Amino acid sequence: MSLQISQLNIVRGKVAVVQSLDLAPMPPGSITALIGPNGAGKSTLIHALAGSLPARGQMLLDGVPLASLTHRERCQQVGLLPQTLPQGAGLTVYELLLGGLLTLGLPHHQAEQRIEQGLQQLRLSHLAMRAMSSLSGGQRQMVALVQLLARQPRLLLLDEPSSALDLHWQLAMVEAISRDVRERGSIAVLALHDLNLALRCCERIIVLSEGRCAADGSALDVLDPDLLAKVYGITGRIEQCSQGRPIFVLDHLVHPL
Secondary structure (H helix, E strand, O other), rough: OEEEEEEEEEOOOOOEEEEEEEEEOOOOOOEEEEEOOOOOOHHHHHHHHHHOOOEEEEEEEEOOEEHHHHHHHHHHHEEEEOOOOHHHHHHEHHHHEEEEEEEOOOOHHHHHHHHHHHHHHHOHHOOOOHHHHHOOOHHHHHHHHHHHHHOOOEEEEEEOOOOOOHHHHHHHHHHHHHHHHHHHOOOOEEOOOOOHHHHHHHHEEEEEEEOEEEEEOOOOHHOOOHHHEEEEOOEEOOOOOOOOOOOEEEEEEOOOO
């Protein structure tokens, strides 16, 4: 049981953004980071898996082609946290969360329980009756995370989930995703620019470059100086902090401006 991607091609306009992509299966209980430079195909792959972009090839979730699912089935099985922050004009946080869960067909009492649990776990209960329009970008992003986790999808897709978050909430987001993957055996795929965030929470890193897989494996195996120079045009290295955690250190451009 896993997420499998093979011979995947995605065209946007007339540009082949993802080309003949084959990846080893992503098993239940795993967190995978998609990294790579701008335009590498990270967000495009995330949105194709979510069903918001057409794609040719195979995308199988637990052996079932994602393309064969109805819209409701796909929404139940696959959850997306996009870069675009939820607006919810005229709605409170609670109303936005409740409406999203009821749309999936969840019983009212069960939806309320999940919302209460999600807000409590992320220490956001104080925002429940706040108008969405009054929230900061980071607060709206955390509300979107609550909504994603409350839906309890099989596959969690996050597109630059830390873009509006400060350091506190970045760590809270990482811990929430890790807990969900650990407790429910879900599969999480995160498109990230922050290599240290990828090192913090992802046991597997897939490097995309020009729509193809440039490397795939553990961070220490993948992020070597040659690959960083080739894909990003920078020199950098992985070191260990005082607590033994791997950290990425950026040195300089390969070709200074």
